[in-house]
């Protein structure tokens with residue numbers, strides 16, 4: 027494989043690893059927010075922002091964690107036939123089917139960017155009393171889809187390498 | 195294009211895409227966005243993304259990572275070991291005793307987590323080696339662990355019932371309470387099956403030897419009973435504030451997760467490795483679920499918007515010319531068949547909206563239907579060729595548990611589950627009595 | 636000639652839509668006789684309500700029934716949609732304001748700017764609190780998590796109310812799971828129709844607005860592509876829908892207060908409620924200060940209310 031592919035793979039995987047490891051700990055942020063919500067309720071001054079903030083955190087948690095989960099290979103496949111192939115067979119097969127995944131991610135990215143642009147242009151706010159602006163979470167979603175797309179391209183390169191019998 | 199044709203086309207392409215072995219969320223999402231771009235008309239490209247925003251508003255989904263985390267803290271810190279030892283000592287002397295103990299362990303695990311994956315992990319790491327060491331039949335071992343762990347989604351708390359509550363717009367508290375009695379009934383029926391099988395063929399599950407039995411003293415037996423307090427503590431810490439309205443569902447799930455951590459800390463088992471693995475695996479499982487749900491929501495909305503949802507409703511309600519019960523049975527059967535081949539979570543999100551509105555149109559009780567639905571999901575987890583528990587079993591068990599062994603092992607247990615399903619269908623009070631009594635519905 | 640097909644999403648769930656929109660759509664489809672067909676979708680069915688406006692602007696959805704506030708439309712008039720605090724007394728105030736006092740023109744212009752056709756405005760019910768626990772004074776509202784409209788929520792926060800927004804369809808469940816203590820969203824007819832009366836046994840007779848303002852909208856391009864006779868038919872059917880709501884809600888509000896068995900009535904005394912009315916006057920001024928268009932609408936609403944007060948009974952009492 028050309029040298030640049032190796033650099034590309036290394037960089038993207040390192041990036042997604044770090045983003046994913048960061049996202050992983052947002053679980054505890056979610057817990058803290060919801061606990062705080064309980065506390066404020068207990069002292070009869072429920073906070074206005076906790077539920078929405080927890081929702082945003084959940085979205086950031088699983089969206090930013092998604093590229094890392096692709097890396098970990100933890101997204102379930104219906105591998106009745108697939109699992110019977112040799113590694114090379116799987117790679118050949120994946121080179122084709124990964125385009126379906128990339129197409130889906132591409133359309134999602136398009137939708138996310140479109141929606142983010144709208145949120146910024148009109149300063150869109152969540153229709154609630156707290157009225158937080160929506161662009162930050164939409165930017166996070168857009169970035170996540172981009173990172174997933176990049177991670178998928180890494181899988182494609184790795185598959186091609188396997189087919190050519192090379193190491194990456 | 196004809197609505198029936200669209201329905202058929204979308205479903206068959208989805209099935210085909212899944213067969214390619216590509217990640218399930220990618221397969222479903224791909225069909226959804228392609229169908230939207232080809233058939234929706236202008237603006238169809240946005241249908242994929244809008245599911246992300248829809249999901250964000252589904253507040254109860256905040257419980258998903260919490261219930262998953264609880265399960266991982268429990269399995270990684272081996273909190274269930276004492277619990278298993280308890281059942282071992284008390285039930286070991288009977289033929290099939292350890293298998294019965296495993297089912298009871300699974301019931302305890304089920305009250306502390308919302309999915310079947312924790313039960314599978316605990317079953318594979320704690321129960322399985324012990325059962326093998328005692329020369330239990332492989333089919334029996336594999337079946338007990340898979341069937342037992344599936345109780346995690348029927349006995350509260352249950353993530354599947356949370357999803358159902360979102361789709362059917364029914365209170366999750368009622369659904370959870372409704373799942374409790376059928377869940378326990380199913381456990382009892384599993385035990386009855388194990389007992390009968392082992393009486394007929396004691397070689398399947400050798401009882402503990404007399405010498406070993408003599409070693410276990412009564413004080414130890416009683417001491418081990420204390421292990422049973424753990425699930426009671428965690429369950430109570432979570433459910434009491436929730437059912438009394440002191441904490442909301444999402445807050446209760448955090449209390450549950452933290453109780454599990456507290457228990458592990460008290461037992462000095464909350465190591466860095468436990469923390470790291472539980473945190474990472476929770477992310478992995480949550481991402482897996484959320485991505486599938488997102489794709490399936492897009493699929494469902496596109497399916498609806500193209501008129502295919504209505505085509506299915508018309509097919510069941512008008513074209514078939516059947517009575518409500520016949521339609522209900524047909525729906526359950528078709529769901530069982532689909533559960534064999536398709537991803538269970540995706541099925542829930544895609545098929546449930548259609549079936550729920552059908553069941554409602556037919557005048558059935560939605561809480562009761564939620565329980566039927568969950569049992570069907572449990573069966574889908576276990577029925578070959580595709581099912582979460584089957585995959586998890588293959589991934590977690592030693593190599594001698596080959597796919598054929600795993601496939602064959604679930605057969606009798608699936609029959610017991612179908613029996614439970616029939617019992618709940620014939621006697622709705624099995625599901626409805628508890629919520630009616632507790633919540634006075 | 637091929638049938639023109641529209642997808643319309645309402646912000647109401649199926650139970651409520653049975654009254655507030657479905658009869659008009661069924662009537663339209665029957666009369667249009669195959670020339671045009673509207674397929675009706677309920678709250679959050681195709682897109683979440685918060686994305687509804689965007690979806691209509693993009694043409695993902697052809698037409699929408701909603702108030703401005705819930706669907707977060709990016710216009711100057713959004714705050715007036717749903718319930719503008721203490722702005723209206725009776726449901727007939729809405730068609731009067733829109734048809735006779737000039738609001739139709741303002742709405743039409745504002746929506747045209749963002750590529751949307753404002754077809755017509757109609758009125759629904761008054762906005763009352765339906766609560767888990769009885770409310771007899773303003774102090775009883777302190778710390779209560781209440782499902783309400785964004786603008787109403789902004790206004791009510793000063794009385795210690797914690798406004799919570801969940802998808803409309805999840806309200807009943809959220810009441811039961813403890814996410815909510817109450818609902819400030821509708822009159823008693825809707826409470827009974829959608830089943831909220833079962834989870835919120837106390838009905839506060841004071842309302843924060845006497846009538847809801849909601850509309851039918853369409854994507855501008857799609858609207859322009861419809862031939863004039865069908866445009867006219869759409870308008871007529873939607874007017875009919877507004878009319879249906881006028882009598883359906885009006886009849887229900889009185890009947891259910893007297894004959895309903897699920898909900899007990901509670902009241903905050905007029906003298907104390909005057910604080911809320913005073914706060915509303917301040918709130919109006921705050922809104923008016925935000926932009927020229929908003930100032931214009933507030934001005935119209937003020938003038939209208941002055942006229943009603945001067946006219947006396949039966950337009951205004953006390």
Ligand code: NA
Pocket residue numbers: 303304305306307308309345346347348349350351352
């Ligand atoms: Na459970």
Ligand code: NA
Pocket residue numbers: 533534535573574575576577578579580581582
């Ligand atoms: Na299956």
